Amino acid sequence: MYRKQLTKEQALQKLRHYCAYQERSHAEVKEKLYSFGLRKQVVEECLAQLIEEDYLNEERFAKQFAGGKFRMKQWGRIRIKHALKQKQVSEYCIKKGLKEIDESDYVKTLEKLARRKWGQVKEGGYVKQGKTTDYLLQKGYEPELVRQVVKQMADQGKS
Numbered sequence: 001m002y003r004k005q006l007t008k009e010q011a012l013q014k015l016r017h018y019c020a021y022q023e024r025s026h027a028e029v030k031e032k033l034y035s036f037g038l039r040k041q042v043v044e045e046c047l048a049q050l051i052e053e054d055y056l057n058e059e060r061f062a063k064q065f066a067g068g069k070f071r072m073k074q075w076g077r078i079r080i081k082h083a084l085k086q087k088q089v090s091e092y093c094i095k096k097g098l099k100e101i102d103e104s105d106y107v108k109t110l111e112k113l114a115r116r117k118w119g120q121v122k123e124g125g126y127v128k129q130g131k132t133t134d135y136l137l138q139k140g141y142e143p144e145l146v147r148q149v150v151k152q153m154a155d156q157g158k159s
Contacts, residue, residue, distance in 0.1 A: 005037040012046055019055035023064045027088040029056055062089050062097030070101050074109050077101065079140020110141050114149045118157075129154055 006014070011033060018024065018032060029050065033043040050056040062084055069075040069083065077098055084094045117135045121128045129150050136146040 008038070008042050008046060011036045011038055011042075012049060015046065015050060016053075016055055019050060023061040024056065025061050025065075025087040025089055026056065026058055058089055058093045059096050062093040063100045064097075065089075066097035067100045070106070070109070074113055074139060076110070076136070076140030076142065077106075078142060082140070107145070110136065110145060110149055113139065114146075114153055118153050128157075 014036070015029060015032065019029065026047065030043060030047060033046055038046070047056065065084060065087075066080050069080050075083075080098065080101075081094055084097060089097070114132055114136060117132045118128065121131045123131070132153065133146055133150050136149070137143060
């Protein structure tokens with residue numbers, strides 16, 4: 001929390017750096033502005049100016065966030081969507097962000113995670129299937145896709 005209130009220009013300067021460093025959601029920037037002790041009117045003006053100057057772009061943020069969480073943390077679409085909703089990103093931008101994830105990469109990643117988890121689980125049969133399924137659901141992959149991949153693993157295990 002800032003002791004002295006910043007002027008609009010000082011706040012904008014700080015936020016230009018904040019937004020240039022990495023993509024930010026509107027909610028994150030709004031929270032930061034309020035932490036500077038600014039009033040609602042000034043916060044709204046600053047947000048509008050940052051959007052106008054292209055420091056702040058919700059669609060760009062959603063695309064970068066979705067792509068990053070998928071590539072770096074191997075999150076599934078469901079988990080990414082929930083995280084974006086928590087950051088108060090619009091439904092339109094969430095859809096745009098999720099389109100950034102290539103379908104074949106998505107399935108390959110899901111299969112890779114499934115194989116890795118399958119190999120780690122010591123128990124056999126339904127316990128192995130259950131633990132692998134739970135892990136993939138927790139990563140945010142769609143239940144139908146998870147069922148298909150785990151069934152494939154189980155069928156391969158029997159042959």
